Amino acid sequence: MTAMNGPDFVVSLREVRILIDRLLQWKGFSAGRRPALTESALYSASLGLSGFELILDNIDALKIGIESPSTLNDDETNLCLDAQGKHAWAVAEEVSDLLTEMDRRHSGGWLKVVNLAAPEELAVVSPLIQKHGLDAHIEISPSGTAVTRVVGPSAPGKNELLRICHQGIPTDRELWFELFQASNAAQAPDTKLSRTHASTANLAEDDTSVGSENGEESPDTNTSLLNEESIMKPVMKKGKEKC
């Protein structure tokens, strides 16, 4: 079976999570927030919403209002969450949490979400809440207000995360590798100094090779590799270079 190109190009759960987390880190989102944003982006992509396109084209939209915590009214079962203008991905996990809490403490209730950017993206709450064994209904009014509620336990066999594990997320190869390149840039730049942070086969300040004396690494290692301004790409002869 080959699924390498065009519409058959499929990416895995692991790849998506790593890539999105790196891009969010690069954009300065805190480590504490990133997993929730990543899961929203993941499900947005798997549901065919804005997904990867938003990440590539308008990741800064996620920053709007991000420093303003949402606010909640005091009603136990008829909640209203003011998202403070944040993107739906930034509050989706909060919505999932509140619905779960209401279901477990009060066996149900309603949650209205107001002042929300990209409200249609709140659909990601449905797969998000499946990890708690629940199924949610999300309704978006023309004004952009979302009304959500738990409609029961998630149906047996209905699990979007598992579906992604099995089937991956089909995407456009060009788009994916564009994101991949961007996420790789989010990693720390490779420098001579940085190369001294990992291994015995390192360079001293005078650029001489220092390190292993175990008789294996030194003769095996082309130390010029460590001294180069940028490290080469794989030099194996087979395979084409283009992504």
Next chain:
Amino acid sequence: MTVRQSEPIESALEPPVQCALRSATLMMRPERLAALQPSRISATRAFIKQLIEERWSFNKISFNIKADGAGEALYQIEAPGNWIFSVPILSFKPTQKGRTLRIIGAAWDMMGAMVEGRISEADFETFRQEAPKLYHGRATPDTLTWFRANRSTRFFDDSVAALAAGSQPDAEKLWNAGYAMRNSGVNGNGTFGTRTFRTLESDHPLRGSLVAEMLSAYMMRVFSIDLMNHLACEAGGITAVQLNPAMSRYLGVGNASAMGLMHFTSNWPKLINRWMLVREKCIERAKMLDLNAEPKLLDRLITLTERAITYRDEDKTPYIRYPSGPKLAAELCCVHKDLCSLRSQLEVGVLEDPAPFVGFCASIEERFHPHTTETLLSLLIDLVPDYADQQVRTLIINEEVIGVPEMGAGELQELIRVEYAWVFEINLDAPEARHFIWYKSRNAEEPRRGQRTDIDEKHELVLDVPRQVVELDAALVTAPSGQSVSRFLIENPNLRKIVTRVQSLNGLPYHTPHADIMHRDFVPTHITKLLNSGLHGLDKTVEVGHHLCGVLFQGAPLPDEIASGTANTDWTNPARPGRAKS
């Protein structure tokens, strides 16, 4: 307070262990973690046991490699239940350009793939085109892993020359090297588009944690021996001989790990916990054995100890931070003497203690180096083989983290005060704390650790558990005790990751090393040693700077022995070549 168990420590069907498991306070200190030795529950050993028990077969379908090393090979592996795996291999002419032990290397002597089913020519062509591009390449959906390896410069060429001339390689060189090829990376579980391991079927032979990786490494060994024999024939013609079985068996697969396994520990806390728990449960089960009822078990332990003494004594590897082979051998000799004394008591009927190993092990712990104690405890696990094997089968872990939104803030705070008490004993404000930053480079995603002054903090990757727990605790102090976590996180969204982690790991005793990994004096090698020696089961794990080198599968049976049912199940701690019976 009631600490909710995320995962039950004991299943309902399992009788409880009769004496207490060792505490996380003792076991999760990095120095102690580094002392854990290979055992029956290590990945390499559990995997070889599976191969032997299930009599897997390994067939060389094609081997078209020229004298300069360039070419291709294809293996087919058959496991019970009609499971078939194909292993296409690309072999390259060795080059010095881009060659390094580090993963930033850009050239390898071989690349392979573990593919489910019989590989089609189209998929082999895809592998041929894509694998050499590595991070820019794409595996077919039936691929489980991609892997790559380099020849040992200390052993490979000299051995081929000897075989070509009609002689076996120099035993001393074989002893010093221990392998003909060194692992340079195994990637799977979704990387490069490979299949997600979580989706492997319930009867899939590679479903257990690390099994697909172990099979990949075993195939490096198989290929390395076949390649040496093949190149010797190419060079020597009718004069050439094959590497004899004793020497072949002694060859393992080399490995070197640096900073990457600290990331693994951070990302796989449930696996770390479960494996530690399995180990402790096996040890406690073995300690409770009634030797009066089963006296032969003591004979077995004495035999295992004798073999360990010989293996250690002959190991002249220049360890730096950890005790030398001869030092361990000397201490194990004392343990052996005590065991013989125990046997004498047993023989004359004066051993009344129904579980004499409990006191015996406590005595060893008091008198000897932790590496000696843990060596004995690893051997002890072999006395409860069925229980240990059953426990290994539970090492199928789902690392998804799930929070508990309805939990009260007060309950959460009590949880962290109990389960993370060790965090509050660390001086996180000391000048030497927060000295390091953990990150990955853009080149081949090499994990690195540098001074905080050298690297922008925005690249920080590894989770700083102690500081995040302290930050969470401080925020919880001001939260109403009855406030739900869901509402707490609305007010404190930046704490969501640590809250979810703490809740998800609730009740698991062994998930996180008790250390400030950012501290100037933290030694990453301790954690690497836990994983490579204890969890993976590498022997001779020697520190070389930041790297921990070692060897997998030394002494393990060969493919034809496994297939024919003649494999030696007692293969660990092999005798030095020249003494081994072929």
